[in-house]
Amino acid sequence: MSEVSVYIHVPFCLKKCSYCDFYSTNALSVLPAYVSSLQREIEGRTSLSGTPGKAPKKTGTIYFGGGTPSLLPLESVEKILETIYARYQVSQNAEITVEVNPGTVDEPYLAGLKSLGVNRLSIGVQSFDAHKIKVLGRIHTIEQSIEAIGVAKSVGFENIGLDLIYGTPGETREEWIKDLKMALKFKVAHLSCYMLTLESGTPLQAQYKKGLFQLPGPDMLTNLFMATAIFLEQHGYEHYEISNFARGKQNRSRHNSNYWQMIPYDGFGPSAHSFDLLSSKDQDAQNRDARNKDAQGRNIMKSSCLSLVRSWNIADVNAYITSFDGSAGGGVREQEVLSLPQQMLERVMLGLRTSDGFDLTEFEQLMGPRFLQKIVPLMARLEAQELGRVTPGTGKRFVLTLSGRARLDNIVEAFADIIL
Numbered sequence: 129m130s131e132v133s134v135y136i137h138v139p140f141c142l143k144k145c146s147y148c149d150f151y152s153t154n155a156l157s158v159l160p161a162y163v164s165s166l167q168r169e170i171e172g173r174t175s176l177s178g179t180p181g182k183a184p185k186k187t188g189t190i191y192f193g194g195g196t197p198s199l200l201p202l203e204s205v206e207k208i209l210e211t212i213y214a215r216y217q218v219s220q221n222a223e224i225t226v227e228v229n230p231g232t233v234d235e236p237y238l239a240g241l242k243s244l245g246v247n248r249l250s251i252g253v254q255s256f257d258a259h260k261i262k263v264l265g266r267i268h269t270i271e272q273s274i275e276a277i278g279v280a281k282s283v284g285f286e287n288i289g290l291d292l293i294y295g296t297p298g299e300t301r302e303e304w305i306k307d308l309k310m311a312l313k314f315k316v317a318h319l320s321c322y323m324l325t326l327e328s329g330t331p332l333q334a335q336y337k338k339g340l341f342q343l344p345g346p347d348m349l350t351n352l353f354m355a356t357a358i359f360l361e362q363h364g365y366e367h368y369e370i371s372n373f374a375r376g377k378q379n380r381s382r383h384n385s386n387y388w389q390m391i392p393y394d395g396f397g398p399s400a401h402s403f404d405l406l407s408s409k410d411q412d413a414q415n416r417d418a419r420n421k422d423a424q425g426r427n428i429m430k431s432s433c434l435s436l437v438r439s440w441n442i443a444d445v446n447a448y449i450t451s452f453d454g455s456a457g458g459g460v461r462e463q464e465v466l467s468l469p470q471q472m473l474e475r476v477m478l479g480l481r482t483s484d485g486f487d488l489t490e491f492e493q494l495m496g497p498r499f500l501q502k503i504v505p506l507m508a509r510l511e512a513q514e515l516g517r518v519t520p521g522t523g524k525r526f527v528l529t530l531s532g533r534a535r536l537d538n539i540v541e542a543f544a545d546i547i548l
């Protein structure tokens with residue numbers, strides 16, 4: 129049986145950060161009801177071990193994301209993990225990650241997570257610059273970030289990742305490299321470096337509209353992106369995904385790598401997304417169910433191969449909880465079936481984000497040799513401009529160079545023009 133990844137969305141935050149447009153709430157009073165609903169959702173969508181004819185799915189990665197998962201009391205983490213272990217065949221060496229906000233953790237909490245089997249922490253440090261932290265509206269101080277990293281190490285976490293943000297108002301290349309140098313001091317396994325984007329409806333965007341600050345222009349952002357990759361590679365971090373760096377392949381995020389390889393995942397909790405592959409039999413039923421979607425302009429799968437289905441839960445914790453009142457099902461899921469070209473573009477887009485690129489043989493199998501010929505001139509052009517290359521050897525893949533990754537959006541658009 130093929131594996132899935134398991135994702136738990138924890139939609140609680142103490143305070144909204146100035147740049148964030150993710151769904152989250154500070155209504156912590158509903159946290160116990162959320163946990164019960166989450167357990168119900170997991171139970172409703174999976175099979176219990178030993179159910180005749182229904183083997184539980186296998187999983188090798190469990191990820192608590194948010195929001196702020198470290199607002200979950202240890203008892204809640206335990207309950208959720210128990211439910212997952214009862215409903216999935218969890219591999220012995222499963223990667224179990226919890227995202228933590230440095231302003232919400234202490235030694236007993238991190239030691240507790242460790243004793244529950246959590247073996248990877250993703251710490252939302254964002255920056256070691258006090259001014260930047262203030263601009264981003266984070267709830268924690270630099271001292272708390274440093275403390276959280278130290279405590280995580282002292283209680284035995286070896287697999288630690290730090291999240292950092294760059295491209296903030298007025299940030300210079302030197303300031304950003306100084307931030308990175310500070311992060312290097314902790315010798316953590318993984319670094320995620322995200323470029324700040326101005327999301328609509330956020331306080332940061334409102335300040336920008338009032339002209340309170342200027343953002344770095346596109347050339348400066350490209351400069352920062354390239355500087356990040358070069359600097360971190362010089363210091364032993366493999367640039368394996370556009371925003372992600374690992375100290376060696378063994379420290380790549382297995383959970384997120386599964387996303388980029390389009391391995392199915394089951395997402396639970398308000399606003400959580402799931403992704404599944406349907407067999408031809410399921411697909412027939414799916415296509416019948418999806419007739420209404422056609423009227424909404426969505427593509428319906430016509431091919432005889434596996435179809436790809438994306439689904440998502442309602443982004444409202446109260447509606448999510450209510451949906452489980454007295455009913456077996458809940459979560460209020462919506463879904464979308466991707467057409468073959470959409471599926472292919474997704475593979476190309478996700479592949480081009482990574483140092484592994486996308487698989488040309490798979491492209492040929494899914495789309496046919498004539499279609500592969502259509503993208504050959506584009507790949508040749510990118511190769512001539514030193515933006516991409518076909519890897520040598522039997523398993524041919526097309527990968528972007530660093531300069532190519534700096535122009536990812538334009539390159540994906542060029543592939544989309546041919547594929548869709």
Ligand code: SF4
Nearest residue numbers: 141144145148194195
């Ligand atoms: S802690 Fe994370 S999810 Fe919560 S508001 Fe800040 S950036 Fe958004």
